[in-house]
Amino acid sequence: MSESVILVTGGSGLVGEAVKWVIENESNPRYGKKEGEKWVFLSSKDGDLRKEADVKAIFEKYKPTHVIHLAAMVGGLFKNMKYKLDFLRENMMMNENILWQSKEFNVKKVVSCLSTCIFPDKTTYPIDETMVHDGPPHDSNFGYAYGKRMIDVYNHAYNEQFGCHFTSVIPTNVFGPHDNYELEGSHVLPGLTHKCYLAKKNNTPFVVWGSGKPLRQFIYSRDLAKLFIWVLREYEEIDPIILSVGEEDEVSIKDVADGIVKAMDFKGEYAFDSTKADGQYKKTANNHKLMKYIPDFEFTPFDVAIKESVEWFEQNYDTLRK
Numbered sequence: 001m002s003e004s005v006i007l008v009t010g011g012s013g014l015v016g017e018a019v020k021w022v023i024e025n026e027s028n029p030r031y032g033k034k035e036g037e038k039w040v041f042l043s044s045k046d047g048d049l050r051k052e053a054d055v056k057a058i059f060e061k062y063k064p065t066h067v068i069h070l071a072a073m074v075g076g077l078f079k080n081m082k083y084k085l086d087f088l089r090e091n092m093m094m095n096e097n098i099l100w101q102s103k104e105f106n107v108k109k110v111v112s113c114l115s116t117c118i119f120p121d122k123t124t125y126p127i128d129e130t131m132v133h134d135g136p137p138h139d140s141n142f143g144y145a146y147g148k149r150m151i152d153v154y155n156h157a158y159n160e161q162f163g164c165h166f167t168s169v170i171p172t173n174v175f176g177p178h179d180n181y182e183l184e185g186s187h188v189l190p191g192l193t194h195k196c197y198l199a200k201k202n203n204t205p206f207v208v209w210g211s212g213k214p215l216r217q218f219i220y221s222r223d224l225a226k227l228f229i230w231v232l233r234e235y236e237e238i239d240p241i242i243l244s245v246g247e248e249d250e251v252s253i254k255d256v257a258d259g260i261v262k263a264m265d266f267k268g269e270y271a272f273d274s275t276k277a278d279g280q281y282k283k284t285a286n287n288h289k290l291m292k293y294i295p296d297f298e299f300t301p302f303d304v305a306i307k308e309s310v311e312w313f314e315q316n317y318d319t320l321r322k
Ligand code: NDP
Pocket: 009, 010, 011, 012, 013, 014, 015, 016, 042, 043, 044, 045, 047, 048, 049, 050, 069, 070, 071, 072, 073, 074, 094, 113, 114, 115, 116, 171, 172, 173, 174, 175, 178, 179, 180, 187
């Protein structure tokens, strides 16, 4: 049997590290490494994906048969509001290069990554996969959102003109080991984890930006990684698929902060700063399509996943991204 070479861009990030972990550790053969598969995990040290020549050289070196395209400029609300052009331009450049070289090298399947925060701002809930292009995204992140939406446009154009099997997935908020814990620029859960850690260490109040009321669905990176592997192996559509816990598992930012306080055993003062922006109040997505395909999938309970993530953070504080 000829070998499959699966190239994972963004292999050193939150989601990429989780895919690596699942491939190396998972005993269920549906998600773990299969015989005849070679997995290659890239970081920016292997090349700058914004540069066509670097991407071409990577494809020449590894000759991938499959690609999981995770690399992106990624960030939380405050970074998105500040760098709209960078989010649009850098992500468009990376996607352009990866998809074009995948076509040039006859890659059998590409799975790229969208996000639930690219959906229209004014919409009805719950959101589903058919609504990606229905109206403008929230103003706070339109650069990132339009850049990501174009992946779906590309996937259909590549399929219709060249018959390529390029598809995409739409995760909700991801968290887990190897997250970005910068105090500014990170997503809410890792940002709050870091803030709470410092409050505990320095004996200062733990202040959460915003009202704590917005609602979000979170997916543990290792659950998402399993679903990515399932999509690569078993999902045949070009249209995207939402990878999320169900609507009933939506939590408030306050629930998240409470979970971190508990996992970290923080006993100090804890408050919300409502003068700071909340972003979209909610963006509830339904996972009916996913559950139709894979009804027996088991998500890790939120408190277990937070505990594992906080433990990883505490054990790796000296070397992690912060
Ligand atoms: P991270 O920020 O953790 O990782 C980003 C990855 O992309 C890193 O491996 C980084 O390499 C690589 N990268 C960034 N810029 C370049 C570049 N110019 N050239 C080569 N590699 C580059 O991101 P996540 O793991 O959180 O995100 C993965 C995907 O999931 C993204 O497409 C994101 O949009 C999507 N997503 C993420 C969500 C989340 O909550 N985190 C939610 C929904 C979707 P290096 O380590 O060397 O810098």
